[in-house]
Amino acid sequence: MLRPSARSWTKSIPRLSARTVNSRWESTSAGPPSADGRLDLNRTNLLRTTRESSLKTPGIKWMDDAPTSTSDIGGGRETRKMNVYQAIRDAMSIILTKDDTAIVFGEDVGFGGVFRCSLGLAEEFGRERVFNTPLTEQGIVGFGIGFAAMGQTAIAEVQFADYIFPAFDQMVNEAAKFRYRSGGQFNVGALTVRTPTMAVGHGGLYHSQSPEGFFMGASGLKIVIPRSPIQAKGLLISSIRDPNPVVFMEPKVLYRSAVEQVPIDDYTIPLGQAETIIPGSDLTLLTWGTPIYHCETAIGFLNTPPEGLAKHIPESLRKARVELMDLRTILPWDVKGIEESVNRTGRLVIVHEAGRTAGVGAEIGAEIQKRCFLRLKAPVQRIAGWDVPNGLSYEKFHIPDPVRIVDGLVETLSY
Amino acid sequence: MASLAALPRRAPRLLRSLTRSLQTAADSTQPTETPTASRPFTVRLHDDTFHGYKTETPSLEVEVNKDMLIEMYQKMTLMRRMEMAADALYRQKLIRGFCHLATGQEAVAVGMESAMTPEDRVITSYRCHPFAVLRGGTVKGVLAELLGRQDGMSNGKGGSMHIFTPSFFGGNGIVGAQVPLGAGLALAQQYTGKNDVATFALYGDGASNQGQVFEAFNMAKLWNLPCVFICENNKYGMGTSAERSSANTAYYTRGDSIPGIQVNAMDIIAVHQSVKFAKQWTSAGKGPLLMEYVTYRYGGHSMSDPGTTYRTRDEVQKMRSTQDPIRGLQKYIEDWGLATEEELKTIDKESKAEVDRAVEESKASPEPDMNDFWTDIYYKGTEPPSMRGREREEVSFV
Numbered sequence: 001m002l003r004p005s006a007r008s009w010t011k012s013i014p015r016l017s018a019r020t021v022n023s024r025w026e027s028t029s030a031g032p033p034s035a036d037g038r039l040d041l042n043r044t045n046l047l048r049t050t051r052e053s054s055l056k057t058p059g060i061k062w063m064d065d066a067p068t069s070t071s072d073i074g075g076g077r078e079t080r081k082m083n084v085y086q087a088i089r090d091a092m093s094i095i096l097t098k099d100d101t102a103i104v105f106g107e108d109v110g111f112g113g114v115f116r117c118s119l120g121l122a123e124e125f126g127r128e129r130v131f132n133t134p135l136t137e138q139g140i141v142g143f144g145i146g147f148a149a150m151g152q153t154a155i156a157e158v159q160f161a162d163y164i165f166p167a168f169d170q171m172v173n174e175a176a177k178f179r180y181r182s183g184g185q186f187n188v189g190a191l192t193v194r195t196p197t198m199a200v201g202h203g204g205l206y207h208s209q210s211p212e213g214f215f216m217g218a219s220g221l222k223i224v225i226p227r228s229p230i231q232a233k234g235l236l237i238s239s240i241r242d243p244n245p246v247v248f249m250e251p252k253v254l255y256r257s258a259v260e261q262v263p264i265d266d267y268t269i270p271l272g273q274a275e276t277i278i279p280g281s282d283l284t285l286l287t288w289g290t291p292i293y294h295c296e297t298a299i300g301f302l303n304t305p306p307e308g309l310a311k312h313i314p315e316s317l318r319k320a321r322v323e324l325m326d327l328r329t330i331l332p333w334d335v336k337g338i339e340e341s342v343n344r345t346g347r348l349v350i351v352h353e354a355g356r357t358a359g360v361g362a363e364i365g366a367e368i369q370k371r372c373f374l375r376l377k378a379p380v381q382r383i384a385g386w387d388v389p390n391g392l393s394y395e396k397f398h399i400p401d402p403v404r405i406v407d408g409l410v411e412t413l414s415y
Numbered sequence: 416m417a418s419l420a421a422l423p424r425r426a427p428r429l430l431r432s433l434t435r436s437l438q439t440a441a442d443s444t445q446p447t448e449t450p451t452a453s454r455p456f457t458v459r460l461h462d463d464t465f466h467g468y469k470t471e472t473p474s475l476e477v478e479v480n481k482d483m484l485i486e487m488y489q490k491m492t493l494m495r496r497m498e499m500a501a502d503a504l505y506r507q508k509l510i511r512g513f514c515h516l517a518t519g520q521e522a523v524a525v526g527m528e529s530a531m532t533p534e535d536r537v538i539t540s541y542r543c544h545p546f547a548v549l550r551g552g553t554v555k556g557v558l559a560e561l562l563g564r565q566d567g568m569s570n571g572k573g574g575s576m577h578i579f580t581p582s583f584f585g586g587n588g589i590v591g592a593q594v595p596l597g598a599g600l601a602l603a604q605q606y607t608g609k610n611d612v613a614t615f616a617l618y619g620d621g622a623s624n625q626g627q628v629f630e631a632f633n634m635a636k637l638w639n640l641p642c643v644f645i646c647e648n649n650k651y652g653m654g655t656s657a658e659r660s661s662a663n664t665a666y667y668t669r670g671d672s673i674p675g676i677q678v679n680a681m682d683i684i685a686v687h688q689s690v691k692f693a694k695q696w697t698s699a700g701k702g703p704l705l706m707e708y709v710t711y712r713y714g715g716h717s718m719s720d721p722g723t724t725y726r727t728r729d730e731v732q733k734m735r736s737t738q739d740p741i742r743g744l745q746k747y748i749e750d751w752g753l754a755t756e757e758e759l760k761t762i763d764k765e766s767k768a769e770v771d772r773a774v775e776e777s778k779a780s781p782e783p784d785m786n787d788f789w790t791d792i793y794y795k796g797t798e799p800p801s802m803r804g805r806e807r808e809e810v811s812f813v
Contacts, residue, residue, distance in 0.1 A: 108654045111724055134624035134660040135590055135652050163589060166625070202511030202563075204574040206588030388792055392512060392574035393563035393783045 039201075041257045044293050046277060047228055051079045054261040057230050058275060063237070063266040079261035084254045087229035087262050088117045088194070091236040092155060094266045096125045099153050101190075102240075104130045106140055106157025114159060115196055115255050141167035141193060145174050148191035148245070155240060161197035161249055162206045168214070175245040176220035189243035194236075197225065197249035198290045198353050199399050204392035210289075210354035210385070212249060212330050216363055222246040223330040224271060225289045229260040234269030235328065242271055251289040274334040276341065280323030283347040283413060286338060286364070288327040291351045291400055295324055298405035309406065317413045330360055338364065339371045346377040347412050351400050356384035378415035383408040438463045439709055441522070441681040441743025447476065450751035455480040458747075464685045468667050470674035470704075473692035477684055481753045485762070487529055487683055488748060491521040491741045492763045494545040496770040497554050501544070501561055504774065505718045510561045514575045517542040519713035522740035523647055524549055526686025527615065530694065533582055536604065538597045539617035541576055542647070542712075543586030550583035554770055559777035566780035570787060591625025594618050594644065598631040601642035601703075613641045613697040615690075621652020623666055632670050632703070641697035643690075644670065644705045647680070649712040654725040667707035680708030681738045684747075711738070 041047065048054045055077055062077070082090060095102050104118055110132040112119035122130040133140050137158050144156035158164050164171070171193070179187040199208035212223050224239050224246055226232040232250065239246035277292070278299070285295050299322045305313040323345055327333055342348045348368055350361035365380035383400045390398055443461035450456045455478050465472035498516040505514050517524065524545035531537070537546055544557050552568050560567025560578050568578045576586040584600060587593040597616020604612050618628060623646050635642045646666040650657055657664045667675030678689045689706055696704050711734045715722030722731065748754050792798065 111654055114653075114719070132655045132659060134655075135621040136624045136626065138626050139624070166589065166592075166627070200512075204512050204588075205572075205577060207513055386789065388789050389572075391572040391783075391788070392577075393571035394788050397785070397788060 039253055039257065039290065039293055041254075041259075041293060044296055046292065046296055047258060048230055048260045051261050054079045054230060054263060057234070057263075057269070059269050059273065060230075060234060060263070061268045061270070063268055078264050080264050081259060082229045082233075082262040083256050083259045084226070084229050084232050084250065085115050085117045085119075085256065087233040087260075088236060088250065089119060089121065090262065090264070091233045091240075092118065092121060093124070094237065095153065095155070095240050096121065096129060098266070101152035102129070102155060103147065103153070104155045104157070105133050105144075106194075107135055107159045108132055109157050113157060115250075115252060117157070117194070117250075117255075137163050137165075137167040138170055141170040142174065144191050144193065145170060145178065145188050145245075148188040149178065149186050151190060153190045153240060154192070156191070156193045158193060158195040160207055160252075161195045161211050162209045164193075164195055164211055164247075167193075171215070171221065171245075171247065172218045176218040178220070178245075180220060187243070188245045191245040192236075192240045192248055193246070194248045194250060196252035196255070198251040198253065199390065199395055200253045201395055202392065203390070203395065205390055208390045208395060210249075210352065212247075213352075213354050213359045215247060216331055216360060218331075220244065221331060222271060223249065224328065225249045225251065225330055226328065227251070227289060227292045227326050228254070228258050229262045231269060231326075231328065233262055234267050235271070237266065238268040238271050241268070246271075249289070253290055269328075271329045272332055272334060274328060274337040275326045276323060277326055278322070278324040280321035280345065282320040282322065282345055283349060283409060284323045284325060284338070284341040284345045285349050285351065285405075285409070286325045286327055287351040288330060289353070291353060291405075292324070292326055294400060294402045295351055295405055297402035298409060299324065301402055301406040302409050305406075309403070313406070313410055314414065317410060320409075320413050322409065333360075333364065335367060335371075338368060342368050342372045343375050346372075346375050347381075347415075348372075348376075349381040349383060349405075349408050349412050351383045351405055351408075353385050353399050355387045356382050357387045359384050378412045381408045381412045437466055437677055437679055437709055439679050439681045439711070439738055441683075441738050441740045442746045444477075444682060444684050444747065446751055450753065452481045452753050458684065460682065460685055460688065461679070464679045464682065465689070466667065466677040468665075468670075468675040468677075468705075469672075470676065472676055473688050477688045479684065479687075483529060484744065484748055484753060487525055487687075488741070488744050488759060489762050489766065490525045490528070490549065491683070491744065492766040493554065493769060494521045494525065494548065495741060496763075496766045497548065497557065497773075498544060500558060500770045500774050502714070502718070504558070504562065509778070510575075510718075511563070512574055514561060514718045515541040515716065516714050516718075517545050517712070519734065519739070520647065520649060520680075520710045521545065522683040522686050522744075523680050523708050523710055526680070526683040527645075527690050529683075529687045530690035531615070532612070534609065534612045535694075536582055536584060536597075536600045536612070536614040537617070538584040538587070538593045538600060538614070539647075540587045540590050540593050540619065540622060541717075542619075543576065543578055543583075546583050547578040547580060547585075551580035552578065552583075553773070555773035555776050558773050559780045562777050562780070563782070564777060564780035565783045566777065571783040572787070572791070590622040591618060591628050594622070594625075594628045595631040595634070597644070598635045598640055598642050598703075601635065601640040602638065605638070605640055610641070610700065611694075611698045613643055613694060615643045615645055615693075617645045617647055619652060620646060620648040620650065620657045620664075620666060621655070621660065623669065624652075624661060632673055632705070635703035636670070636673050639700070639702035642703045643693045643697065644673070644703060646705070646707045647710060648707050649710050651712070651716070651725065653716040654720060656725065665707075667705055670703070670705035673703050673705045675705035675707065677707045677709060680710040681740050681743065683740055683744050 144154040147154040361382040460475040504510045528549040556568040563571040576588045579585040601614035667677040
């Protein structure tokens with residue numbers, strides 16, 4: 001349900017439903033969102049806060065038998081209000097229930113983990129299946145690789161994505177190449193490494209980084225980043241069951257703040273497919289994780305600029321229809337899906353929190369300009385973190401905020 | 416046969432319980448002569464203050480004097496007050512993000528500082544605030560850094576784990592990563608031919624299981640580096656107790672061929688004596704030494720950890736009330752007639768006033784200049800031409 005503080009912002013908008021979630025964001029009568037770049041999910045229309053909209057999540061695939069009643073939407077399936085960490089916990093609980101070989105381990109995971117994603121799992125499934133490891137990232141991932149190489153399901157947690165670098169060798173040289181270097185005899189497809197990523201606003205140098213780009217060259221790995229509780233649960237279950245090692249990065253600012261009605265059953269959302277969240281025809285705005293919500297705000301700025309921004313946004317651009325896409329799987333990314341969209345819109349703006357140079361946006365931009373060269377009406381634009389370390393005091397300037405994003409939209413639309 | 420089969424299972428448990436048997440009283444040192452305020456005198460540490468591995472332990476007889484003990488007291492109270500102020504600022508949401516306090520572990524930093532020289536080098540990980548002050552920084556410099564202000568010791572760029580002075584190579588946000596750096600510092604000291612200096616590389620019982628710690632041990636021993644590895648064992652690596660993370664919790668024995676000493680680090684005189692011993696060790700060309708400081712943190716791992724989900728409140732309360740390093744030193748000073756309770760209270764008040772002043776000055780310090788956002792990344796003048804925010808299309812509407 002929308003929270004009280006969101007009412008003034010949404011009073012003229014029809015109550016959120018599956019249809020409006022998928023349809024274009026109507027903002028003409030709404031007040032301006034905050035321009036300070038702070039994540040404010042009270043205002044978003046992208047979260048599925050009703051059972052009906054939840055069960056209609058595109059791409060959702062039920063992995064168990066339908067309940068007996070089939071008269072209702074979704075075959076009578078139930079949903080429960082969950083935030084991202086609860087949805088992650090729910091996904092791991094389903095896996096632990098159905099897959100006897102599955103174990104969950106990492107630093108402090110036994111008592112729930114620092115972000116509470118494994119809360120109560122040790123009590124429910126036993127401490128031999130959900131347990132703390134010593135503080136040794138390289139060891140955790142190496143250990144997970146060994147376990148998975150025996151065909152058993154390993155769900156490892158690296159406490160912050162910033163700590164993944166000690167395990168980089170294990171992931172890139174061991175996990176990614178295991179199948180290839182054994183000529184297909186062995187693999188570590190049963191390995192999933194979960195890790196909290198992106199900024200919270202004040203994490204500083206070693207608690208706010210987005211390292212997904214560093215893994216782009218590691219063929220054999222998959223990288224997945226969800227944007228919401230429903231997505232987190234479905235994509236995590238897909239990742240764990242995927243026959244390849246997956247790095248599952250969870251945007252930590254969303255753990256508590258993003259709340260949806262999440263189906264309680266076992267379901268998956270496909271890997272390797274981007275999702276069009278808001279359809280459009282004039283520009284493709286591509287992102288993943290936390291910036292999804294900043295992009296939504298930026299589209300609002302473009303269509304209905306607040307007073308302070310109005311003079312920077314030409315009248316002629318305000319009716320532009322921006323297509324918002326969530327990449328979801330970063331590696332291997334949905335080349336066809338993005339290509340199809342850009343061929344329609346002729347413009348591509350990519351937003352990510354990691355630094356711009358050699359970030360994921362660089363690869364996507366290069367590939368899309370090759371595939372869509374004659375259809376492009378403007379150069380591919382990247383709006384990313386600056387190429388500087390994440391200094392403590394500067395975090396709010398570092399992360400792409402709605403103002404920088406709308407600036408990029410205006411520049412690309414008026415090229 | 417049944418009893419034989421049971422043996423291997425029992426033996427490790429037995430060993431494990433023995434390894435932490437070192438007593439950690441903060442006030443068990445006794446004078447061996449009548450203490451006087453006017454000249455140095457000798458005290459004797461508790462018989463169970465040090466355990467050795469492949470080496471003799473330091474002498475239990477320690478020469479102390481009034482000035483030294485009073486200075487220790489002054490510094491320990493100042494450190495405690497500073498950490499308490501940081502705690503309060505965090506709760507007021509003025510300090511954001513990550514903040515790790517060393518409350519309860521004051522005898523480590525202050526005791527070490529009392530026996531080191533400014534030429535020695537120190538490097539540690541999370542619990543770095545006391546070292547930053549004692550090694551040439553200021554309380555204001557630390558608090559302003561935690562607040563992310565210009566007057567912070569890293570100009571607000573670092574925060575809790577990233578504070579440096581010329582002789583202190585800082586906190587480090589990746590636990591364990593500082594240990595090989597410490598070996599490198601010691602290599603530089605050896606290379607430049609200074610044989611009366613050492614590097615003290617600290618890490619926690621949590622970090623002790625990182626692979627690179629063992630890599631550093633090997634190199635330090637192989638090259639006979641003047642490196643003193645110090646495992647600050649506060650019993651918990653984040654929320655996991657030492658027994659549940661480490662197969663061998665006798666951290667002072669984990670250097671393989673590197674001799675080790677376990678130290679009661681709640682008694683500041685024991686810490687002082689151990690550093691004196693370590694300095695003599697490295698100066699004599701005996702190479703690296705591993706010391707385990709058995710200590711205790713009163714708070715959680717960080718501010719978001721209440722510190723009571725994995726240990727009992729009783730345990731924390733018991734340590735605070737019976738083995739507090741500051742109260743232990745206070746008892747020495749009063750029992751030995753070096754200062755009265757009132758005089759020590761005055762010192763405590765002065766520490767509080769100094770910290771209060773630093774809090775206000777830190778709060779008054781401005782936010783860092785936006786132009787510094789992209790400084791200190793490359794050497795000045797060698798930056799790439801298009802570093803951040805310099806291109807027309809990247810200017811935002813602030």
